[in-house]
Amino acid sequence: MQTAFRTTALAGSVAMAMALTTGAASAATVTFDFTAANSGVASALSYTVGGVTLDVTSTGGNGRVQTWAGFGLGAPTDSHHQVDSYGIPETVNFVFSRLVQLVTVTFNAAYVDPWDDFALGQDGAVLATLDVTPSVDVSGLTSLADDFSIGAVGSVNFRSKASFSFDDDACEKVGKKKGSTEYNCYSAFKITSLTVTYEDLPPPPPPPPVPLPAAGGLLLGALGGLAALRRRKR
Numbered sequence: 001m002q003t004a005f006r007t008t009a010l011a012g013s014v015a016m017a018m019a020l021t022t023g024a025a026s027a028a029t030v031t032f033d034f035t036a037a038n039s040g041v042a043s044a045l046s047y048t049v050g051g052v053t054l055d056v057t058s059t060g061g062n063g064r065v066q067t068w069a070g071f072g073l074g075a076p077t078d079s080h081h082q083v084d085s086y087g088i089p090e091t092v093n094f095v096f097s098r099l100v101q102l103v104t105v106t107f108n109a110a111y112v113d114p115w116d117d118f119a120l121g122q123d124g125a126v127l128a129t130l131d132v133t134p135s136v137d138v139s140g141l142t143s144l145a146d147d148f149s150i151g152a153v154g155s156v157n158f159r160s161k162a163s164f165s166f167d168d169d170a171c172e173k174v175g176k177k178k179g180s181t182e183y184n185c186y187s188a189f190k191i192t193s194l195t196v197t198y199e200d201l202p203p204p205p206p207p208p209p210v211p212l213p214a215a216g217g218l219l220l221g222a223l224g225g226l227a228a229l230r231r232r233k234r
Contacts, residue, residue: 028200029103033193034073041066041076052198053097058083060090060151072108072190082111083118084152084188091121091151092191099144100196108190109134116187121149129153132189152187 030050039045041064045056058065061077068074074081075090083090105120116132122145130136142148 026200027197029195029197031193031195034067035070035108035192037067038069039065039067045073051098051200052100052196054194055095057093057095058090059093060088065092068190071110072192074190080188082152082188082190083150085154085186086188089152091119091149093147093149094194095147096196097146098198099146100198101139101144102142102148102194102196103139104135104137104193104195105150105191106135106193107132108192111189113188115154115185116189117152117154118187118189119149119151119153121151123147132187150191152189154185154187 028050030052032047032049032054043057043064045065045067047054047056056065056073057063058075061075064076066074066076066081068081073083073092075083075092077090078084078086080086083092102120105118112132112134117129118132119129120127120138120141122142127141128138130138
């Protein structure tokens, strides 16, 4: 009976210890700020915030990325230094070190025009094409993934006497002839930040104590008996 009680108590202690050291996963939120510093032209940029590392690259244009303090992230293909759809549409690729939920994308308000659009992609597939505004909530469009992309879309060229509507007539206002100048309407923007959430998993519980084998108990008992026998002989 006493042995059974000790076994039960040991099992209860192990269960309690595991319960105390095992917690439910909680969601953590981090923001990657691309306005803090000048990065210089690079083939890739890397950031670490909290428990997430982010690598940034681009496709289209010359495949380079750059940040400007106070202005944000762009693709330094031409004098605009923005992610744009002029000529070859540019896309910025974000690869995370773990699965994340993309929540918010913010753009530099100084570069936001009524005709600017961006395509949000995940795992190589376009999820949606959205208007560029200073802050865009994309939490309802994305699922957990470790890579996302944001590309400029909507390139329309206007030549002499051309007048077309594009994106709620926003380009029609600038698409008319002035002298012999060619007018272009295309998306262009700088990205100022990304906010993501991820599952912050607790550390694994420690392994349970290894019970003493029955043979080990018999061995200890035998050693104790030998010690008592020696004391009697003395």
